[in-house]
Amino acid sequence: MAVNLAFAATGTTQRATTSRQMVAPGARRLEGLIGNTPLLAFQRMTAHLPANVQIYAKAEWTNPGGSVKDRAALNIIMTAEREGKLRPGMTLVDSTSGNTGIAYAMLGAARGIKVKLFLPSNVSPERIAILRAYGVELVFTDPLEGSDGAIRAVRDLVAREPDAYFYADQYSNPANWQAHYQTTGVEIWEQTGGAVTHFVAGLGTSGTLMGTGRRLKDYNPAIQVISLQPDSPFHGLEGLKHMPTAIKPGIYDEKLADRNLDISTEDSYAMAKRLAREEGLMVGISAATAMVGALKVAEEVAARGEPAMIVTLFPDGAAKYLSSHSDIYGARSA
Numbered sequence: 001m002a003v004n005l006a007f008a009a010t011g012t013t014q015r016a017t018t019s020r021q022m023v024a025p026g027a028r029r030l031e032g033l034i035g036n037t038p039l040l041a042f043q044r045m046t047a048h049l050p051a052n053v054q055i056y057a058k059a060e061w062t063n064p065g066g067s068v069k070d071r072a073a074l075n076i077i078m079t080a081e082r083e084g085k086l087r088p089g090m091t092l093v094d095s096t097s098g099n100t101g102i103a104y105a106m107l108g109a110a111r112g113i114k115v116k117l118f119l120p121s122n123v124s125p126e127r128i129a130i131l132r133a134y135g136v137e138l139v140f141t142d143p144l145e146g147s148d149g150a151i152r153a154v155r156d157l158v159a160r161e162p163d164a165y166f167y168a169d170q171y172s173n174p175a176n177w178q179a180h181y182q183t184t185g186v187e188i189w190e191q192t193g194g195a196v197t198h199f200v201a202g203l204g205t206s207g208t209l210m211g212t213g214r215r216l217k218d219y220n221p222a223i224q225v226i227s228l229q230p231d232s233p234f235h236g237l238e239g240l241k242h243m244p245t246a247i248k249p250g251i252y253d254e255k256l257a258d259r260n261l262d263i264s265t266e267d268s269y270a271m272a273k274r275l276a277r278e279e280g281l282m283v284g285i286s287a288a289t290a291m292v293g294a295l296k297v298a299e300e301v302a303a304r305g306e307p308a309m310i311v312t313l314f315p316d317g318a319a320k321y322l323s324s325h326s327d328i329y330g331a332r333s334a
Contacts, residue, residue, distance in 0.1 A: 185215025
């Protein structure tokens with residue numbers, strides 16, 4: 001099935017439009033590198049499962065901005081430009097825990113868009129360094145208020161100066177989940193040959209689960225969509241929300257998932273180390289959470305004697321967490 005997204009055409013060959021602009025055949029602009037991420041298989045961590053129960057994960061750190069958030073950020077920007085909501089001279093503003101901000105910053109630099117971001121002051125030093133390298137304006141909020149504090153702060157700014165800013169509002173903007181409906185879900189269906197039986201993903205903005213889940217349900221309503229979230233309001237799972245106590249994203253539909261699993265911070269941290277040591281995969285904390293959930297589903301299905309193809313998504317790699325979470329990965333020097 002063709003991917004019908006505003007940015008899909010950017011993946012095509014760019015032909016010379018003037019005598020000064022010569023582009024090599026097959027070359028792509030930055031936007032054309034987003035999506036079509038590989039599907040990972042596992043060997044050691046799934047060795048105890050029967051052959052007819054399989055787990056796969058999308059390696060989203062292969063996007064140019066290093067995370068799954070490139071998908072949503074690009075669609076948010078291009079949709080806003082197309083609809084006249086993001087006009088020349090305006091500044092894109094949003095709250096972020098890091099990855100979406102990096103995607104905005106990268107795309108803003110490439111497209112000549114000013115970017116201003118609100119983020120908790122306890123985000124990893126690597127993320128802050130990357131954002132500053134792109135030249136965006138940063139406003140730090142109370143770390144004890146987490147992502148919700150950043151949301152409140154950016155809403156206050158936009159209310160005071162509505163004409164100066166385009167509020168991307170990743171938590172309520174339908175272009176977020178639509179990016180996954182039109183790309184991520186399509187890719188999973190095609191990469192598995194339509195054999196996927198379960199889709200497992202964490203809840204942050206909820207865009208990944210909402211969009212991918214809807215697309216897969218459209219292909220086959222029998223596919224089980226399973227959401228993951230922290231098991232407590234006080235947790236260490238960056239990028240994920242404990243929905244019962246958080247500001248619920250406007251795009252979140254609690255009825256979409258067939259089931260929700262609560263995942264502990266401790267289990268996710270242990271899984272991050274296991275994935276590095278047993279599979280050679282250095283992944284972020286939310287990716288480790290995804291693997292905890294996928295493995296739990298796989299073991300339950302196997303215990304019932306049923307076949308399954310479980311697909312999850314690894315939102316990013318570990319590079320942006322090593323300084324703040326070196327103890328998790330066993331990377332702290334003696």
